[in-house]
Amino acid sequence: MRNVAIVGIGHSRFGKRSDVNVAELAFESIKQAIEDAKIDKKQIQNVTLGSAGGWYEESLPAVIINEYAGFENVGTMRVEAACASGSAAVRSAYLSVASGEADITLAIGVEKMTEVDTLTSVELMGRAGSYLWEFENYGMTFPAYYALYAVSHMNKFGTTEEDLARVAVKAHHYASLNPLAHFQKEITIEKALNSQVVAWPLKLYDACPISDGSAAVVLASEDVARKMTDTPIWIRGIGLSSDSANLSKRGEYLGLEATVQSSRRAYSLARTSPGDIDVATCHDCFTIAELMAYEDLGLCEKGQGAKLVREGQTEIGGKIAVNPDGGLKAKGHPIGATGVSMMVEISKQLRHEAGKRQAPIKNGIGLVHNVGGTGHYCYVTVLSRSL
Amino acid sequence: MSNEDSLPSRRTLSLRFNIAISKTKEFWAALREGKLITTKCTSCGKVTFPPQADCPNCMSSGHEWIDLGTDAVLVTFTNVQITPTSFVNHDPYIVGIGRLADGPNVLAWVEGATVEQLRPGDRLRLEARVSPEGNPYYVFVKN
Numbered sequence: 001m002r003n004v005a006i007v008g009i010g011h012s013r014f015g016k017r018s019d020v021n022v023a024e025l026a027f028e029s030i031k032q033a034i035e036d037a038k039i040d041k042k043q044i045q046n047v048t049l050g051s052a053g054g055w056y057e058e059s060l061p062a063v064i065i066n067e068y069a070g071f072e073n074v075g076t077m078r079v080e081a082a083c084a085s086g087s088a089a090v091r092s093a094y095l096s097v098a099s100g101e102a103d104i105t106l107a108i109g110v111e112k113m114t115e116v117d118t119l120t121s122v123e124l125m126g127r128a129g130s131y132l133w134e135f136e137n138y139g140m141t142f143p144a145y146y147a148l149y150a151v152s153h154m155n156k157f158g159t160t161e162e163d164l165a166r167v168a169v170k171a172h173h174y175a176s177l178n179p180l181a182h183f184q185k186e187i188t189i190e191k192a193l194n195s196q197v198v199a200w201p202l203k204l205y206d207a208c209p210i211s212d213g214s215a216a217v218v219l220a221s222e223d224v225a226r227k228m229t230d231t232p233i234w235i236r237g238i239g240l241s242s243d244s245a246n247l248s249k250r251g252e253y254l255g256l257e258a259t260v261q262s263s264r265r266a267y268s269l270a271r272t273s274p275g276d277i278d279v280a281t282c283h284d285c286f287t288i289a290e291l292m293a294y295e296d297l298g299l300c301e302k303g304q305g306a307k308l309v310r311e312g313q314t315e316i317g318g319k320i321a322v323n324p325d326g327g328l329k330a331k332g333h334p335i336g337a338t339g340v341s342m343m344v345e346i347s348k349q350l351r352h353e354a355g356k357r358q359a360p361i362k363n364g365i366g367l368v369h370n371v372g373g374t375g376h377y378c379y380v381t382v383l384s385r386s387l
Numbered sequence: 388m389s390n391e392d393s394l395p396s397r398r399t400l401s402l403r404f405n406i407a408i409s410k411t412k413e414f415w416a417a418l419r420e421g422k423l424i425t426t427k428c429t430s431c432g433k434v435t436f437p438p439q440a441d442c443p444n445c446m447s448s449g450h451e452w453i454d455l456g457t458d459a460v461l462v463t464f465t466n467v468q469i470t471p472t473s474f475v476n477h478d479p480y481i482v483g484i485g486r487l488a489d490g491p492n493v494l495a496w497v498e499g500a501t502v503e504q505l506r507p508g509d510r511l512r513l514e515a516r517v518s519p520e521g522n523p524y525y526v527f528v529k530n
């Protein structure tokens with residue numbers, strides 16, 4: 001397998017983007033990524049799109065976007081791994097280069113979620129499990145799936161609603177420093193605690209918003225990358241795993257086993273360990289998800305996630321900076337865009353281009369943790385500044 | 388933003404899926420009669436819930452139907468306050484996962500208690516029901 005680097009990054013503004021259709025939204029990121037890589041788009045040999053689909057009018061978004069952006073006769077596909085579709089797209093583009101099939105590839109993530117009304121969006125997400133046994137008769141929602149984990153975690157480890165609110169406050173703070181984030185305002189613990197209950201004990205401010213957005217990365221083989229840029233960001237390892245579709249088949253509801261398995265694989269491939277990571281994007285679709293991610297990724301012992309956020313250890317300047325872009329929680333979570341957006345953020349951090357939200361980089365290693373569904377899929381990617 | 392910035396599509400799409408249940412029709416028939424049963428592999432003995440005709444352990448398709456049992460312990464739960472479009476006329480509902488005394492976990496609505504009255508570890512009973520529309524389903528009832 002050849003070494004592969006991220007050599008170009010692009011990222012749209014996240015939020016309610018009723019000013020653009022899905023192709024126009026994707027184009028914003030594609031153009032930036034190509035300009036950042038300083039290549040001609042004809043050099044891109046294949047295009048992989050991560051998008052869950054179903055929220056917007058196009059059934060074949062990959063070809064719609066390729067046509068709009070002027071990619072002709074390229075190999076292409078859309079990949080789906082729910083909320084981890086973006087990471088799955090990057091993995092596909094990565095494997096194409098690593099295997100020697102292509103020298104330069106493009107991975108795009110996009111979702112246009114606000115073309116349907118909010119409760120239809122709730123419905124589409126609620127169906128993302130084992131449909132007949134969880135939705136048809138019981139009307140599960142995405143917050144409800146994570147609430148099952150929150151109740152168990154709180155009961156076993158003493159995690160509180162206030163701890164969850166602290167995660168939200170941190171996310172909104174960093175989003176206020178990120179001009180591309182959906183939310184631009186800070187919130188208080190009181191505001192989070194007093195917000196509407198969505199699926200008890202989770203409240204509105206425990207949940208990521210429904211967002212539109214896109215992100216894109218250009219990948220290149222080592223020899224090509226070194227000629228293109230002085231700051232290639234190397235993909236050192238991608239670990240992936242999955243878990244049961246039906247949540248009733250899980251164990252104790254204290255963490256996501258898919259995260260445990262995929263992170264161990266990623267650390268092994270990258271020959272690194274949690275203690276070496278300077279900065280991470282963790283999949284915080286809900287506040288409880290970020291606390292479980294700390295534990296499942298090995299950033300702390302099981303049950304100690306709340307302690308980490310109480311002590312500020314996951315803020316910039318703490319033990320490890322987590323979600324300095326505002327995370328899914330406040331930057332927004334346009335489903336298929338998220339994994340690629342995380343790659344863009346970690347690339348910016350490792351290049352020292354994150355501005356006001358730049359984390360200290362000591363070892364030059366960053367982590368992307370991208371979960372699909374309720375731990376149904378998980379992709380963990382280790383990125384580094386040097387090989 | 389002016390209305391001219393978006394074009395509400397005039398073509399609506401209503402999807403209703405016909406889900407095949409021929410391989411597990413015994414489950415639905417029994418449920419309609421008030422009984423809860425599930426599949427057990429006749430080759431390796433694996434008990435599955437939800438029921439499935441093909442064994443995920445040994446991949447044999449030979450199976451028998453056994454009683455699922457009704458005694459359960461509450462593992463975790465939530466109260467769904469914001470309900471999806473197709474449940475929009477429902478009051479908020481409590482969903483729990485119960486661990487059956489001698490079998491697998493089941494996810495279902497929990498009745499007979501408010502969310503404040505529930506704790507993980509509570510004893511539950513699994514009961515068959517038929518909805519006003521005539522669809523069989525099952526719920527947990529707090530003992």
